[in-house]
Amino acid sequence: MGQVAGEASPASRRRGPGARESILDAIRAAGRLSRVELAAITGLTEAAVSMTVRRLLEEGLVVETGRTPTGGKPRTLLRLDPAARLAVGVYLDRDTTTYVLTGQTGGVISRLARPAPTGDLLSHLAADIDVLLAGSGVDRARCLGVGLVWPGPRSGVARLDDTPPHLRGWDGEQLGRDLAAAAGWPVLVENNATAAAVGEYWVARVGPERAFAALYMGSGIGAGIIVDGRAMRGGHGGAGEFGHVCVLVDGPECWCGSRGCLEALAGPRAVVAAALADPAAAAEAGLDPGAARRGAATDFAAIARAARAGAPRCLALLEDSARYVAAAAESVVNLLDIDLVVLTGPGFAAASFVYGPAIMRRVGVADARTWRRSVTVTVSLAAATASATGAAALVLQSHLRR
């Protein structure tokens, strides 16, 4: 009889992601690869690689780029043409809208930042996308579409409390459809945390074998989770509510209606509120409790700057918040057997020097003692643009696999 004890067996020629996608992904991850290497990595036959690569060369997605000597015939190396296909990523933040033009390799070709629009959202976005494309001087025919990142869910309305005024009332799907009509491009909408995770996955060359979570701090806290190379969007596309993981059973009430949510205890708004309530901390951070409040993200960044500069009260506030975040991060890591935690978004970009070590300390103990694994905690290298890049990556991905 058989003696299989694990996964798939001989007939493992199971339906994978398709040759095109596998090959593009492998080259993107490795930078440059020969056809034989591709065959080895993807598990495809050399014949299949050869045929698929020829088509990719014809389409201009891939170019040959030198050769490496071997014992016999040298290998011809292949790389992606970064500008063969492009996509625009738009990141709708509270007070800034960031536009990014990205190519196949994930690099930012061109960037544009504007204050958040006050009037008609759609026409502003459409106009700015045009400006970005015109200013970068690329062939518009190569642009495949627009990825739109916002703090709300992929489809459905953003929660009122946490949403910048100019985005209130919008539904993700609706926004996508309307912008597609207004701008004349295919539009894909994504949540900011998920987009950030996709961006890291795409740009930072995280392999599909690593299960990872991108923790995102903007004016709230979210998590984008990628396992087996697939973004987890949950039942109705509303996954990633990291801010509403409970870290204190009977903690203070959260605006969501529950108790002890991470966001209520340790989110940027909670940190800012604590700083405003503490005159010493407010002074350190240069916050004026009387003044009209800017976004939580802005005030939070001020506190982080002060803490980094050595302000003790601000540092204490962040350390306190980090304790909670670390506990919630540990929950996620344990629940999903996560390998890699990436801190991203403006909040963590400003304060990772506190949150990173806190998470590592918390996860490290049980990690070594019990789970025999080793979780890596890193800080995104492109926290400011990761989301926008991720959204653009989703657009590219969806078109390139075909």
Added chain:
Amino acid sequence: MGQVAGEASPASRRRGPGARESILDAIRAAGRLSRVELAAITGLTEAAVSMTVRRLLEEGLVVETGRTPTGGKPRTLLRLDPAARLAVGVYLDRDTTTYVLTGQTGGVISRLARPAPTGDLLSHLAADIDVLLAGSGVDRARCLGVGLVWPGPRSGVARLDDTPPHLRGWDGEQLGRDLAAAAGWPVLVENNATAAAVGEYWVARVGPERAFAALYMGSGIGAGIIVDGRAMRGGHGGAGEFGHVCVLVDGPECWCGSRGCLEALAGPRAVVAAALADPAAAAEAGLDPGAARRGAATDFAAIARAARAGAPRCLALLEDSARYVAAAAESVVNLLDIDLVVLTGPGFAAASFVYGPAIMRRVGVADARTWRRSVTVTVSLAAATASATGAAALVLQSHLRR
């Protein structure tokens, strides 16, 4: 230009699960279906359905079973032959080993329970599997293999603290390989919580559109999570450590090395310990603090029985535990946008009358107020065998799709 705003578009003829699997799944879910209906449900062509069904009929997996009149030619209905292919599910519990023989439809054909073996684990298992098959009088050629459920991870060793003595030191993969050799069947190893989730998914006809979590209480607490019809096993197959979700940042130290873990605060062992520390509760449940301890699951069941019979101290203990479990459940639901929570395993089977309502209460508030979703909490109808059935289902699944 295009106006795509969501998922895949025209070329949605994307590589799905394969006709065979789709068709079998559709019939299993619906009970009886005609070919046209199958085409509509699976999205395949009628031609493809026809061909695939013919092969399934030849293999005996599917049988025709009557017809329904229409305006024209009546439909021939198809159903699965429950006994066409079989698999054995083995559930290694602390003091009992349960064997289940399951067919294509998930029904239990035959069952066997034995005290946990004390001597050589493998030979006991192999012998009992033989007994089960012999006793049920089925054709051994129809049996595809054995699914083995244990409290440890799919591959890797079970954590010492939580493992019944006869399983200590085993590694999941090793156990599978060795049992395959000893019993002469292909063996697949799975964690009990994940297996329970698969069992629910398979038996209780949960559709792949629902993201669901099976919370499992045995001598510890775990969660099996299924999203998009796929079990989440995480980076190294160690996902589902629901018991080590943190519900109290600075809670008591857990044996895992961290603090405030659900299991340390509210797991069955914690509940039993609390009952032993409280003479009134111990008396209600008939626990003798001086006696040698049986498994936590057994003592916990005694407490649950007492509570159900009206014992106030025991009820209070469970209510207290349920508060924590509910908070952790809410975390999972929020993090992964879970639709459906199923309570299963001996612990929840005994005490669901407390835990079910507690989870519903906790999740319900924010659900209605903020998330505009509606999470269902149910109790498994076959909590005792769900795990074993699930493991058998995995074996069947892996063979049937080919």
Added chain:
DNA sequence: CCCACATTCTTAAGCTACTGAACGAAGTCC
């Protein structure tokens, strides 16, 4: 009874994406 008509299922030809195996190409080493 026989003939539209509706509907279900089957058959045949073709397409896509891959595999296997043989072969051509382009180097190195002696």
Added chain:
DNA sequence: GGACTTCGTTCAGTAGCTTAAGAATGTGGG
């Protein structure tokens, strides 16, 4: 210049589907 090595391509299948046409099997009307 020939043997050898390694890389890449070509060609003929094959699996699994699709599209398009047609066969089977019922209904209701004259």
